[in-house]
Amino acid sequence: MSDPLRLGTRGSKLALAQSQGVADALTAATGREVRLVEITTYGDVSNEPLAGIGGTGVFVNALREALLDGRVDVAVHSLKDLPTADAEGLTLAAVPTRADPRDALCARDGLTLGELPPGSTVGTGSPRRSAQLRALGLDLEVVPIRGNVDTRLSKVADGELDGVVLAHAGLARLGRLDSVTEVLDPLQMLPAPGQGALAVECRSDAAELVNMLAVVDDPTTRAAVLAERTLLAVLDSGCSAPVGAYAVAAEGDYAPDDASTGATVQLELYVRGAVISGDGAVNIRKSVTGPVEKAEELGRQLAHELLDDGAGAVVGVEPPAPKEENVS
Numbered sequence: 001m002s003d004p005l006r007l008g009t010r011g012s013k014l015a016l017a018q019s020q021g022v023a024d025a026l027t028a029a030t031g032r033e034v035r036l037v038e039i040t041t042y043g044d045v046s047n048e049p050l051a052g053i054g055g056t057g058v059f060v061n062a063l064r065e066a067l068l069d070g071r072v073d074v075a076v077h078s079l080k081d082l083p084t085a086d087a088e089g090l091t092l093a094a095v096p097t098r099a100d101p102r103d104a105l106c107a108r109d110g111l112t113l114g115e116l117p118p119g120s121t122v123g124t125g126s127p128r129r130s131a132q133l134r135a136l137g138l139d140l141e142v143v144p145i146r147g148n149v150d151t152r153l154s155k156v157a158d159g160e161l162d163g164v165v166l167a168h169a170g171l172a173r174l175g176r177l178d179s180v181t182e183v184l185d186p187l188q189m190l191p192a193p194g195q196g197a198l199a200v201e202c203r204s205d206a207a208e209l210v211n212m213l214a215v216v217d218d219p220t221t222r223a224a225v226l227a228e229r230t231l232l233a234v235l236d237s238g239c240s241a242p243v244g245a246y247a248v249a250a251e252g253d254y255a256p257d258d259a260s261t262g263a264t265v266q267l268e269l270y271v272r273g274a275v276i277s278g279d280g281a282v283n284i285r286k287s288v289t290g291p292v293e294k295a296e297e298l299g300r301q302l303a304h305e306l307l308d309d310g311a312g313a314v315v316g317v318e319p320p321a322p323k324e325e326n327v328s
């Protein structure tokens with residue numbers, strides 16, 4: 001028998017729940033014992049707004065260090081917290097099948113967004129969620145909050161806030177779906193790139209492990225998050241940017257030329273993107289569709305369409321310099 005696989009995880013209830021899920025799936029598929037190793041990240045000990053403490057990397061850097069110095073063999077992250085840049089020496093070995101990517105409202109008295117009276121307080125620490133809430137024009141008062149899922153939900157139970165917006169996937173993993181009063185339509189509240197998906201990372205030089213971890217990879221989820229994260233990277237943004245993206249694969253609604261020969265059905269990727277200014281006044285939304293194999297190109301194309309519509313001014317990306325003309 002080989003030694004147990006050491007799986008690095010943050011120590012929050014949510015992180016432990018999703019890491020245990022991956023550990024169980026790995027054991028079920030390979031028979032290998034997996035032991036969780038808790039690693040504290042800066043994002044766990046600081047209560048400052050994420051945007052002020054370095055944004056995307058704060059939850060993952062300590063886990064990555066533990067991988068690189070050999071304290072753990074595998075790390076599991078929430079994919080939406082993973083910076084878009086490749087990490088030196090590390091490989092994204094698996095992206096397991098994603099959970100529901102949508103955001104959910106947990107409000108007092110079973111109320112939906114449309115039922116909350118004007119002036120109601122809705123807590124979120126996410127610029128993406130607050131911008132989209134304001135864009136709805138419901139006259140809600142968005143209140144910045146941080147803390148774990150239980151802390152946020154308790155602010156509604158205590159009457160401190162009228163509602164909070166959280167990821168459905170996180171609530172599901174914690175067994176708190178009973179608090180959800182409305183699952184939000186992605187057309188109005190586009191999720192964060194990678195939301196609901198997990199990232200399973202290991203060292204690139206551990207070739208055998210890279211192969212083994214592939215048993216929990218879902219290529220369709222991987223393609224979808226690749227499109228979403230490419231969009232985010234082109235917009236030069238992180239998880240604390242007012243950028244939403246959601247891609248879903250489905251059978252195309254046209255028959256491929258060779259359908260009569262019984263060729264495999266073409267999977268199409270439907271990708272939506274949104275960039276919303278903090279006050280909700282600028283609300284740019286676009287979508288593209290194409291073959292799932294072109295996930296990266298689709299994400300890039302969508303990002304450029306958003307930039308063409310003025311997204312650069314919202315996310316702080318310079319518009320492409322006008323091409324120099326030969327002056328005659």
Ligand SMILES: NCc1[nH]cc(CCC(=O)O)c1CC(=O)O
Pocket residue numbers: 078079080081165166167169170194195196197198
């Ligand atoms: N930014 C924190 C974070 N990272 C992942 C999740 C939930 C699970 C997921 O989206 O995969 C959450 C909490 C939330 O946004 O409500």
